[in-house]
Amino acid sequence: xxxxxxxxxxxxxxxxxxxxxxxxxxxxxxxxxxxxxxxxxxxxxxxxxxxxxxxxxxxxxxxxxxxxxxxxxxxxxxxxxxxxxxxxxxxxxxxxxxxxxxxxxxxxxxxxxxxxxxxxxxxxxxxxxxxxxxxxxxxxxxxxxxxxxxxxxxxxxxxxxxxxxxxxxxxxxxxxxxxxxxxxxxxxxxxxxxxxxxxxxxxxxxxxxxxxxxxxxxxxxxxxxxxx
Amino acid sequence: xxxxxxxxxxxxxxxxxxxxxxxxxxxxxxxxxxxxxxxxxxxxxxxxxxxxxxxxxxxxxxxxxxxxxxxxxxxxxxxxxxxxxxxxxxxxxxxxxxxxxxxxxxxxxxxxxxxxxxxxxxxxxxxxxxxxxxxxxxxxxxxxxxxxxxxxxxxxxxxxxxxxxxxxxxxxxxxxxxxxxxxxxxxxxxxxxxxxxxxxxxxxxxxxxxxxxxxxxxxxxxxxxxxxxxxxxxxxxxxxxxxxxxxxxxxxxxxxxxxxxxxxxxxxxxxxxxxxxxxxxxxxxxxxxxxxxxxxxx
Numbered sequence: 063x064x065x066x067x068x069x070x071x072x073x074x075x076x077x078x079x080x081x082x083x084x085x086x087x088x089x090x091x092x093x094x095x096x097x098x099x100x101x102x103x104x105x106x107x108x109x110x111x112x113x114x115x116x117x118x119x120x121x122x123x124x125x126x127x128x129x130x131x132x133x134x135x136x137x138x139x140x141x142x143x144x145x146x147x148x149x150x151x152x153x154x155x156x157x158x159x160x161x162x163x164x165x166x167x168x169x170x171x172x173x174x175x176x177x178x179x180x181x182x183x184x185x186x187x188x189x190x191x192x193x194x195x196x197x198x199x200x201x202x203x204x205x206x207x208x209x210x211x212x213x214x215x216x217x218x219x220x221x222x223x224x225x226x227x228x229x230x231x232x233x234x235x236x237x238x239x240x241x242x243x244x245x246x247x248x249x250x251x252x253x254x255x256x257x258x259x260x261x262x263x264x265x266x267x268x269x270x271x272x273x274x275x276x277x278x279x280x281x282x283x284x285x286x287x288x289x290x
Numbered sequence: 291x292x293x294x295x296x297x298x299x300x301x302x303x304x305x306x307x308x309x310x311x312x313x314x315x316x317x318x319x320x321x322x323x324x325x326x327x328x329x330x331x332x333x334x335x336x337x338x339x340x341x342x343x344x345x346x347x348x349x350x351x352x353x354x355x356x357x358x359x360x361x362x363x364x365x366x367x368x369x370x371x372x373x374x375x376x377x378x379x380x381x382x383x384x385x386x387x388x389x390x391x392x393x394x395x396x397x398x399x400x401x402x403x404x405x406x407x408x409x410x411x412x413x414x415x416x417x418x419x420x421x422x423x424x425x426x427x428x429x430x431x432x433x434x435x436x437x438x439x440x441x442x443x444x445x446x447x448x449x450x451x452x453x454x455x456x457x458x459x460x461x462x463x464x465x466x467x468x469x470x471x472x473x474x475x476x477x478x479x480x481x482x483x484x485x486x487x488x489x490x491x492x493x494x495x496x497x498x499x500x501x502x503x504x505x506x507x508x509x510x511x512x513x514x515x516x517x518x519x520x521x522x523x524x525x526x527x528x529x530x531x532x533x534x535x536x537x538x539x540x541x542x543x544x545x546x547x548x549x550x551x552x553x554x555x556x557x558x559x560x561x562x563x564x565x566x567x568x569x570x571x572x573x574x575x576x577x578x579x580x581x582x583x584x585x586x587x588x
Contacts (some may be wrong), residue, residue: 137499
């Protein structure tokens with residue numbers, strides 16, 4: 063599903079964000095990526111969604127060599143992956159329903175199909191009763207669920223969540239992880255970047271730790287104990 | 291397909307109205323630019339017309355030496371024809387020269403009919419020029435041909451005038467081009483603002499895999515629309531303004547020889563040109579601006 067072979071990424075300003083990373087993630091896995099700020103987590107995500115090109119090595123998602131994608135093919139590729147951000151990024155002037163529908167509109171799905179799929183998604187994220195609400199009328203947890211809904215609207219094979227619980231209290235965070243688990247169970251591969259150790263220890267999954275651009279641990283059993 | 295177009299138009303109009311003052315600025319800028327373009331185009335069009343008429347009128351009168359035998363005329367004609375810049379050489383014998391002389395005096399010219407029997411005038415060539423050649427240059431070259439006694443053309447004045455007209459025409463083209471570039475720049479600024487206002491939507495669109503052309507379209511439509519709006523006033527001004535001027539001058543300039551371009555079709559051609567310039571300016575301006583924005587990230 064996701065395969066990084068000896069990937070390095072250095073930016074023009076001289077920062078070496080990733081150094082010789084090799085990671086393989088299988089179909090249907092749920093993986094935590096943890097690490098301090100500046101450990102290379104964000105770069106990892108940018109490599110996966112095609113925003114950045116690796117300086118060295120090979121990034122492959124779903125059999126596609128992401129680093130070699132032509133500029134014009136990147137949008138098409140992105141339809142296979144959903145991304146969830148810490149800061150939600152919802153359109154304030156659109157309702158919950160419209161926000162989720164937007165993701166399908168811009169890739170030209172027929173209107174009837176959109177309506178049907180949005181209803182399904184609202185069911186999954188458990189916000190059917192908020193379909194007509196605007197983002198500002200929702201709590202942070204609810205907004206994040208809308209973002210997740212938007213990300214899975216097009217049935218992506220891979221869902222990347224970048225600190226999805228960063229702005230949420232522990233209880234809402236649990237809800238989010240449980241929602242991601244539910245999505246994962248239906249066959250979507252989930253990569254969740256976080257620095258919430260409590261979550262990682264509570265919902266044990268494969269956990270990959272980044273430090274200064276290196277992978278310092280990759281534990282299948284999950285959980286995390288501070289080494290220091 | 292229609293669903294798609296509808297969506298793009300909706301977004302484009304939202305863009306225009308959400309930051310109406312900026313759109314209005316752009317529309318005004320395009321209007322002012324196109325008004326100037328219109329004025330210049332009208333001038334260029336008429337200058338071209340006048341130049342054409344004058345160039346047709348400009349002929350060099352070449353007097354042939356009296357010693358030249360009748361039989362040598364064809365070879366002399368060829369010699370003059372071979373001079374660089376000469377388009378056509380027309381031979382005029384003593385009789386027709388006298389006719390020309392007499393008609394030059396109008397009614398009183400009849401007095402000179404008495405010279406018909408013993409004509410003191412010389413035979414001549416009437417030489418017309420190829421386009422783009424200076425009269426005095428060609429004239430001095432013809433003068434060097436053996437058997438030519440004298441040369442006469444409208445003189446330095448005609449030539450200077452033609453030069454001036456050409457200068458106006460070329461200057462006009464350059465200014466039109468410069469103004470168009472300015473308009474493109476201004477539209478680009480407005481579109482940049484739209485892009486800034488909608489950067490969140492754009493980033494989401496990119497994230498969920500909207501194609502670049504999909505993202506680009508509302509902005510391009512907005513740009514074209516601004517260009518079109520900006521061309522309305524100049525088009526009206528062109529048609530009615532030119533009609534007014536044309537009627538005020540009764541279609542003539544200075545003398546009857548220099549006629550103005552008739553309102554129809556000329557003013558309509560210019561209007562069409564303005565609309566096209568408006569659309570193209572909007573198209574290019576918005577396209578550049580969105581492309582710049584879409585380029586800085588994959």
